[in-house]
Amino acid sequence: MIGEVGHFALALAFAFSALLAVIPLIGVARSHGGQMAIARPLTYGMFFFTLISFIALVWGFLVNDFSIAYVANNSNTALPAIYRFTAVWGSHEGSFLLWMLVQASWAAALAVFSKRLPLVFAARVLAVMGMIGVGFYLFMLLTSNPFERTIPLIPVDGRDLNPLLQDPGMIIHPPLLYMGYVGMSVAFAFAIAALLGGRLDSAWARWSRPWTIAAWVFLTLGIMVGSWWAYYELGWGGWWFWDPVENASFLPWLAGTALMHSLAVTEKRGTFKSWTVLLAISAFSLSLLGTFLVRSGVLVSVHAFASDPTRGMFLLGFLGVVIAGSLLLYAIRAAKVQSHSRYDLFSREVLLLGNNLLLVTATMVVLVGTLLPLVHQQLGLGNISIGEPFFNEVFMWLTIPFAILLGFGPLTRWKRQKIAELRSSLLLAIALAVGLGFALPWIFADVVSGLAVLGLILAFWIVFTTAAELRLRVASREHKWPALVKLGRSHWGMVLGHLGFAVMIIGIAVVQNYEVERTVRMSAGDTATVGNYQFHFRSMEDRQGPNFTSESATFVISREDGREVDTVVSEKRFYTVARQIQTQTALQVNPFRDLYIALGEELDDGSWAVRIHIKPFVRWIWAGAILMSIGGIFSISDKRYRLRRKNEKRARKQAAAEAL
Template identity: 75%
Template sequence: MIAEIGHFSLALAFAFSLLLAIVPMVGAYRGHGGYMALARPLTYGMFIFTAISYIALTTGFLTGDFSIVYVANNSSTLLPWYYRITAVWGSHEGSFLLWMLVQAGWAAALALYSTRLPLTFAARVLAVMGIIGVGFYLFMLLTSNPFDRTLPLIPIDGRDMNPLLQDPGMIIHPPLLYFGYVGLSVAFSFAIAALLGGRLDSAWARWSRPWTLAAWIFLTLGIMVGSWWAYYELGWGGWWFWDPVENASFMPWLIATALIHSLAVTEKRGTFKSWTVLLAISGFSLSLLGTFLVRSGVLVSVHSFAADPKRGLFLLGFLAVVIIGSLVLYALRASKVVSHTRYELFSREVMLLINNVLLVTATVVVLVGTLLPLVHQQLGLGSVSIGEPFFNSVFFWLIIPFVVVIGIAPMVRWRRQKMAELAKPLFLALVLAVAIGIALPVIFADYVAGLAVIGLIMAAWIAITTVQELRLRIASREQKLPALVKLGRSHWGMVFGHVGFAVVIIGIALVQNYEVERTVRMAEGDTFVQAPYSFTFKHLNHREGSNWVSDAATFEIARNGKVIGSVVSEKRMYTIQRQVQTQTGLQVNPLRDLYIAMGEQLSDGSWAVRIQVKPFVRWIWFGGVLMAIGGLLSMTDKRYRLKRKQQTLQEASL
């Protein structure tokens, strides 16, 4: 019965999305207030029935209803209850139902908090969200129904959840990533609604920017958590591999980063209007492209789902409709938008434009590097490899001018800035950055790595220019501390975002150039020395869980002869799927990780053990958190609330 409730609710959610796509749009076209007013209740209905469908599937997992094919394929009676909840999104059908729940949730939130928007504009935005929903609900109902039955043969037990996903990181990674992916549909809907209404002005940008920032925050955190999960769960010790599925989330993030900066220019200066719309369209299109790559079977990855050509063809068609339709509308309307704002070559507008161009260039590089091997193979031209060396080398040359612009842009005024006024602080910042970047490795490292020096110089440049910008901003005020405190949340959001990016650069530069990796043969009682650390294999224990057994090795770690702790690394066998996974042992502090991963047992009873010393690796994820905090501060800036309130009062008086 639970499957029928879930399936019927999904069909009702589709019906609501279809009505949402049609009725408010017709109302906006005809100026019919009643039709437009239906947009919000239709949106709530779509969300409610999607939530009921999702709850039904979750109930099927918790109760072990193996009459549902999806539950039978992704759960078992031995699976702990908390992993049964996360198993709902452990494979294709359920993960897409989560996607739709997030999509409907974004639409419902938009309906709830869009009461201050003009009725016509809000109706168009929600109708576009409905159109997107129609495509996705059809995809689920026609090709990916999570409520298909196993009848008449109901298995006694299920096949269990993918062992790779039985991890706390996977409890939070997919929802965060989906909130980011799907959140870009809100920015897309705002852009399409603005094109339909011919209203590409600063008000549209101000309405859209908090929602875009929210999506960017979730996408940032989702990527960081995914990197962290791959680092400790896969046993290889890397934090990024330029995997096609990793790239599929990175490309929308790059475009979303460009978009939030471009929206700031459109909001404050009334320019970059057409460019901003194009970025909004591109961001959501890349999210759909990532969905196609993950679910179509055109690539193989630990992150991707099972191959199904029918699903891939449907997604490809939907992707084509969205991209072609939105670009045709863009071509028809955007050409009529003219910006009359003037600015000179050395101005904040130009700095942010350069920022955008570099981010879009980086996106194109990732897109080509990701798709070219796939296209090459699909055309029968053989295999071509584009991997980490290519991406690293290209991004190295792109990130240098990007960092230079990050340092200069906040210090430059809108419209025009005399270069002579900034020559001294920028020169001082450059000298200090170079000095710091060279001095730190000379003083603290065993050797000086050139790329690490460049990375530290870039990070120091961002940090110093950020401080310089704050100093210049309050220099003309008598009470400096109060002036600093009174800076808006949006400004502090920029500070946190830029400093967070500097922290990420420090982590990347140091771990990439100073990490140490050794694979050694060890038996109980053996000690391996990697100065100043020593690792002693103390003992091996047998452990059992609800659906796994493992050989767990305990290692004692000492620094300069003094014991600083112990870690456990496991070789775990999941009994139902008969898959072996490595559970990494980590001994961490803010300055370094000691990473131990068990390999295979050798013929003489000893083990292959991978030992890594990874300096500052956690700064990568900490920097991502700082960037997300910066986005949150910017999103909650009071100017959005004040202007919306003022608009409400104005509309009430009419």
């Protein structure tokens, strides 16, 4: 019964999305306020029935309803309850239902918080969200129904969840990533609504910007958690592999970062309008492209979901409709998109445009590097591989000018800036950055790596130019340093975002150039020395888990002088139902390094292959991403957005009182 309830609720959600896509636009065309106003109730209905459908699938997992094929394929009676819940989005059909719940949630949030928007514009935005929903609901109902039945051959037990997904990272990574992916549809909806109305002004950018930043924050955190999860779960010891599915999430992040900065220029200076619209279309289109790559079967990856060509063709068609339709609309309306602002060659506008061009270049590099092997294979030209060395080399050369411009940007004024006014601040920042960049590796490392020095110089350049910008702002205020407290949250968001990027560069530069890795043969009682640490293999024990058996190796980590650091456990798990082996890494961490132990294969003589890493500053990569996300949250909560909502709410109440 629960399967029928979920399926029927999904069909009703599709019906509401179809009505949402049509009725408000008819109301706009007829200037009918009632038909435009119905957009919000339709949005709430779409969200409500999607939520009911999702709850039905969750209930099916919690009660082990193996009459639902999706539950039978991704759960088991021995699976712990928390993983029965996360198994809801553990494979293609359920994960797409989560995707649709996130989509409906963004639309419902728009309906709640868009009351300050003009009715016509809000109706268009919600109608575009309805159109997107129509395509996705059809995709689910026609090709990816999570409520298909196993009747009459109902299995006694399920096949179990993929062992890779039986991890706490599964709880938070997909929801965060989907919030970011799908959130880009909001920026897209604002852009299309503005094009439909022929009104691309600073007001549109101001309305769209908080939603875009929110989606970017979720996407940043989702990618960060995914990197951390893969780091310790897969046992490879890397934090980023340039896997095609990783690239699929990185593409909309790059475009979204460019869009976020372009919206700031459009909002404050009324320029870059065409560029901003194209970035909004591109960010969402790249999200759809990522969905196609992950769910069509064209990629072979540990992250990929499905291999059904029917699904792939549907998604490819939907992607084509979205891109072609939005670009056609843009071409029709392009003549009305004009910018009248003037600015000198050395100004904040030009620097932001330069960084945007670098971000778009990086996006194209990742896109071509990801798709070229697929196209090459489909054309029958054989297999080619574009992997980590290519991406690392290209991104290094793109990061250098990007970081330099990022340091200049906050110091420069809008329209024009005299370089002489910044000479002393820039020279001091350069001197400090170069000095520290060379000094720290020379003091703390055995070997001075040129690439590490370059990364540190770029990171410190961003840090010191950001500090210089704050100092200049304080110097222009009457009360000096207390003036820092009065800076807007949006400004502090920019500061934290830039500092977070600098922290991330430090982490990447150090771990990439000073990581120590060794694979050693060890038996119980053996000791291996790696770097400045000793790793003593104390014992091997057999353990029984809820749905797996485990061979657990206990290691005692000590310093060279014999002082004990910690005792850690690395496991080799065998999942009895799935018949798969999974490595659980052992980690001993502090803010400045990770000690990483992964138990490999058992060798013929009873010893084990053990992979040991010393990874300095690797956690600074994720700390930088968190700091950037906090900066985004600060920007969203800026008082100019909060005060505008309060003023508009007060005006509506006053107008209602006068009407009475």
